[in-house]
Amino acid sequence: xxxxxxxxxxxxxxxxxxxxxxxxxxxxxxxxxxxxxxxxxxxxxxxxxxxxxxxxxxxxxxxxxxxxxxxxxxxxxxxxxxxxxxxxxxxxxxxxxxxxxxxxxxxxxxxxxxxxxxxxxxxxxxxxxxxxxxxxxxxxxxxxxxxxxxxxxxxxxxxxxxxxxxxxxxxxxxxxxxxxxxxxxxxxxxxxxxxxxxxxxxxxxxxxxxxxxxxxxxxxxxxxxxxxxxxxxxxxxxxxxxxxxxxxxxxxxxxxxxxxxxxxxxxxxxxx
Amino acid sequence: xxxxxxxxxxxxxxxxxxxxxxxxxxxxxxxxxxxxxxxxxxxxxxxxxxxxxxxxxxxxxxxxxxxxxxxxxxxxxxxxxxxxxxxxxxxxxxxxxxxxxxxxxxxxxxxxxxxxxxxxxxxxxxxxxxxxxxxxxxxxxxxxxxxxxxxxxxxxxxxxxxxxxxxxxxxxxxxxxxxxxxxxxxxxxxxxxxxxxxxxxxxxxxxxxxxxxxxxxxxxxxxxxxxxxxxxxxxxxxxxxxxxxxxxxxxxxxxxxxxxxxxxxxxxxxxxxxxxxxxxxxxxxxxxxxxxxxxxxxxxxxxxxxxxxxxxxxxxxxxxxxxxxxx
Numbered sequence: 001x002x003x004x005x006x007x008x009x010x011x012x013x014x015x016x017x018x019x020x021x022x023x024x025x026x027x028x029x030x031x032x033x034x035x036x037x038x039x040x041x042x043x044x045x046x047x048x049x050x051x052x053x054x055x056x057x058x059x060x061x062x063x064x065x066x067x068x069x070x071x072x073x074x075x076x077x078x079x080x081x082x083x084x085x086x087x088x089x090x091x092x093x094x095x096x097x098x099x100x101x102x103x104x105x106x107x108x109x110x111x112x113x114x115x116x117x118x119x120x121x122x123x124x125x126x127x128x129x130x131x132x133x134x135x136x137x138x139x140x141x142x143x144x145x146x147x148x149x150x151x152x153x154x155x156x157x158x159x160x161x162x163x164x165x166x167x168x169x170x171x172x173x174x175x176x177x178x179x180x181x182x183x184x185x186x187x188x189x190x191x192x193x194x195x196x197x198x199x200x201x202x203x204x205x206x207x208x209x210x211x212x213x214x215x216x217x218x219x220x221x222x223x224x225x226x227x228x229x230x231x232x233x234x235x236x237x238x239x240x241x242x243x244x245x246x247x248x249x250x251x252x253x254x255x256x257x258x259x260x261x262x263x264x265x266x267x268x269x270x271x272x
Numbered sequence: 273x274x275x276x277x278x279x280x281x282x283x284x285x286x287x288x289x290x291x292x293x294x295x296x297x298x299x300x301x302x303x304x305x306x307x308x309x310x311x312x313x314x315x316x317x318x319x320x321x322x323x324x325x326x327x328x329x330x331x332x333x334x335x336x337x338x339x340x341x342x343x344x345x346x347x348x349x350x351x352x353x354x355x356x357x358x359x360x361x362x363x364x365x366x367x368x369x370x371x372x373x374x375x376x377x378x379x380x381x382x383x384x385x386x387x388x389x390x391x392x393x394x395x396x397x398x399x400x401x402x403x404x405x406x407x408x409x410x411x412x413x414x415x416x417x418x419x420x421x422x423x424x425x426x427x428x429x430x431x432x433x434x435x436x437x438x439x440x441x442x443x444x445x446x447x448x449x450x451x452x453x454x455x456x457x458x459x460x461x462x463x464x465x466x467x468x469x470x471x472x473x474x475x476x477x478x479x480x481x482x483x484x485x486x487x488x489x490x491x492x493x494x495x496x497x498x499x500x501x502x503x504x505x506x507x508x509x510x511x512x513x514x515x516x517x518x519x520x521x522x523x524x525x526x527x528x529x530x531x532x533x534x535x536x537x538x539x540x541x542x543x544x545x546x547x548x549x550x551x552x553x554x555x556x557x558x559x560x561x562x563x564x565x566x567x568x569x570x571x572x573x574x575x576x577x578x579x580x581x582x583x584x585x586x587x588x589x590x591x592x593x594x595x596x597x598x599x
Binding site for chain 1: 317318319320321322324325327328331332334335336337338339340342343346351353401404405406407408411412414415416418419420421422423424425426427429430431433434439441444473478481482484485530533534536537540541555558559562567570571574575577578581582585
């Protein structure tokens with residue numbers, strides 16, 4: 001009995017704290033402009049789901065579409081890069097003991113802890129001709145995401161028996177063949193975790209596109225949220241519709257890959 | 273497609289067969305006996321070549337390590353990206369002379385400590401609740417965790433509306449209860465704390481998740497033994513969950529401190545450091561100075577942030593891990 005009461009209380013409190021904000025977004029995304037001028041928790045007088053959707057998509061010359069394309073390119077390219085590069089590093093790092101290992105482990109941890117230096121990074125990008133370009137931002141996301149990916153891969157590779165590599169080598173496989181044909185396919189579970197966790201992170205990233213890829217043509221979805229507020233008025237119905245739209249991809253990830261997300265995010269919890 | 277993947281698959285199965293058959297000698301050991309093998313082994317390259325590090329090292333080196341090292345030099349200059357003039361420690365002097373910038377420094381510490389502390393406490397309590405046998409556990413876990421995956425800017429904008437002093441849902445609800453809510457984001461005393469609370473709202477799901485993983489990994493026997501000894505629920509929490517979930521606590525503290533010290537987007541979405549500069553943190557100062565074209569000063573901010581993060585995280589890391597070894 002007491003257990004059920006606690007459960008009921010938990011459902012009520014979580015409803016108020018965690019569900020109401022999302023319901024608030026949804027309700028206001030459906031209102032017309034007048035009613036949403038002062039956003040509150042009232043029921044929409046006129047349902048404007050389609051109108052608001054169309055208007056958000058059309059805003060500023062279909063900027064949202066361009067932004068979704070940009071974000072998709074950025075996410076797919078950088079996460080692919082992260083997976084391949086991090087898996088290669090983690091593989092050799094886990095398998096081959098050498099005097100470099102200490103240095104490399106230190107660098108990996110530094111990448112997790114040290115905040116990137118903004119203006120010097122812009123300076124380097126400019127020297128390379130990559131500032132304000134999509135490839136530049138993709139490389140930035142790869143560089144900043146490598147450390148976490150390497151840690152996840154390394155932990156998983158340590159569970160793959162070494163005898164497997166030796167057998168492949170005996171069969172005449174070179175390093176590339178060994179890695180790409182034998183080891184990489186076995187990394188599938190952890191690779192899915194890395195892909196899911198990192199794509200949510202890159203898709204939601206605001207700071208790096210803000211610094212390294214400014215300009216309307218290059219906007220990523222996070223920056224479209226600033227389309228609907230000017231200095232004087234904010235079109236809250238469109239703003240919340242936009243919030244709703246850019247929440248869809250993470251929501252899909254959450255629904256389909258919940259287990260992998262949990263695995264990735266709790267990897268440090270048990271071993272410390 | 274099928275024949276292609278069949279190749280390695282077969283080999284993997286062979287490898288597994290080699291592993292499991294005890295009668296067959298270990299391949300490398302077999303080589304030692306025949307005598308012909310060792311000479312070949314010295315010429316065979318390692319199957320784990322160092323050049324596998326190269327692509328990652330190239331990207332990480334140029335875009336992370338070089339800027340990090342360069343920041344130490346450029347923080348000592350007046351800098352326009354094309355031209356720089358060495359001015360010694362002037363940028364740092366300015367950083368700690370201007371009240372606006374000093375405020376950013378102290379706010380960073382306050383923000384990190386508040387968010388980290390609340391995430392540890394609330395995350396632990398929620399995890400204990402969500403590992404006990406209550407109805408709708410799966411639903412509750414999802415609801416608590418989902419905000420972690422949502423766009424920070426979206427969350428920031430939504431809560432800015434909810435925290436509006438007159439029309440916001442929060443103060444209207446408090447008004448119904450007869451409480452006069454503060455101007456969450458407009459009152460200088462509250463602004464930073466309000467943002468920190470939203471940060472906790474968004475991030476507590478991750479802390480909870482980490483704690484759940486930690487608690488679930490505690491062997492059930494401990495709880496059984498405790499209940500045989502007649503331990504109370506609080507006793508079980510105090511003497512079993514708390515000490516044995518320690519690795520989870522370490523992870524939550526370190527992760528949330530790192531996140532809290534460098535946090536920028538939520539603050540930028542909600543207050544832009546305002547009102548005035550009362551909710552500025554180092555990361556937002558860096559952005560503001562960058563926008564204003566003070567690249568040297570901005571980079572000095574980066575160096576200060578680097579020093580703060582290392583000064584907080586490294587000793588903590590060492591301390592927390594050392595205690596664990598002692599136990």
